[in-house]
Amino acid sequence: MSLNQPRSPEVYLNLNVRGMGASATLAINERSQRLVAQGRDIYRLGLGQSPFPVPDHVRDALARNAHQKDYLAVKGLPALRQAVVDWVRRTEGLDYSPDNILVGPGTKELMFLIQLVYYGDLVIPSPSWVSYAPQARIIGRRIHWLRTRPETGLGVEPDALEELCREDPNRPRLLILNSPGNPTGLCYSEEQLSDIAEVLRKYRVLALSDEIYSGTHYTDDHRSLARYYPEGTIISNGLSKWCGAGGWRLGFFVFPDSLSWLANAMAAVASETFTATSAPIQYAAVTALQEHPDMPTYLSHSRQILAALADHAYRTLSSAGAVMHPPAGGFYLFPRFETRRGSLEARGIADGQTFSERLLDDTGVAILPGHCFGRPTQELSSRLAIVDFDGGAALQAARTSPIDEDFVKTHCNRVTTAIERMADWVAG
Secondary structure (H helix, E strand, O other), X not given: OOOOOOXXXXXXXXXXXXXXXXXXXXXXXXXXXXXXXXXXXXXXXXXXXOOOOOOHHHHHHHHHOOOOOOOOOOOOOHHHHHHHHHHHHHHHOOOOOXXXXXXXXXXXXXHHHHXXXXXXXXXXXXXXXXXXXXXXXXXXXXXXXXXXXXXXXXXXXXXXXXXXHHHOXXXXXXXXXXXXXXXXXXXXXXXXXXXXXXXXXXXXXXXXXXXXXXXXXXXXOOOOHHHOOHHHEEEEEEOOXXXXXXXHXXXXXXXXXXXXXXXXXXXXXXXXXXXOOOHHHHHHHHHHHOOOOOHHHXXXXXXXXXXXXXXXXXXXXXXXXXXOOOOOEOOEEOOEOHHHHHHHHHXXXXXXXXXXXHHHHHHOEEOEEHHHHOOOOOOOEEXXXXXXXXXXXXXXXXXXXXXXXXXXXXXXXXXXXXXHHHXXXXXX
């Protein structure tokens, strides 16, 4: 190349980010918005945003604190860190120090920082949330996809973890365990968590327990991995899913005393990046985490609506040939249509990407292909977010109506219609 010849601007991009596009969940949301703007009726089952409004008392707390304008402590407002400690003690029976709480602008940012600060390989099951692996690639960490089995819900299993760790017992690793899970809706039992904890302890694997959907466990029986592996587990949670406040961007990490060095290191990096999380949001989050007479009803009705809707979707798609694990929490289902491969290939559909694109074109139902979550490209799998309904109206109706099949067909009609369109389309 001549010294005077202009270079393409792309040569200055970090090699780890070349070729990267927007996060798949955000991309499908933006594409859906464009199609709606063009006049298409789109059923938006791509982005997993809570359909429910922020509870009134939490929203009121934000309004009362709109005047808060000062930079807060890097780790977070002291009152909020104490509220997190009290909330974890109340919900999990575990004790932590407020000094070991780190508040951030969403758990996504904190997950990026922990991979930046902790020098270890990333270990995640296939499938996993769309941003775990791309964050590791940006930073330059090695990624290990754990083998999984459909019959156990495509989650982390002790023998697969043992198999990986045994290859290099002393290598530092970070396992991210998400329960309730995105994209599968899988919730781990106490026995599963205990067995996983044994392997983690044996090989001194650091664990990040992503519990952002904890409040959406359909039977209100969420259990944290930290109960079984407290010395090596960091709890990740926030307001986005169970409190309906995704756009508020507030998350937090909870560290045991044994990992205070990591909390402090992350706080040091945070001080040079995001500085502090929005002050009004932090003050409002104190109220969100405190006990309030309206919160149990809000959470109970939210869970019941999601459970009934997930059950309807599971039964409808299963009757169309989908194979999946029944979801136990969260907003998602992860159906696989390998039983329909012959008829789908006859229609020119041989992989998950083509499946999702053709479904959108033909029916207006927007979903994401399984490969976005770490599944094989050729697999006929997809993730559905059952959230395209008016959550406020549904919660209002739940006060006087039983939450059953008729309820979701009436108050979550866009989702039930989308699921039925998808089932009919697959049947061809």
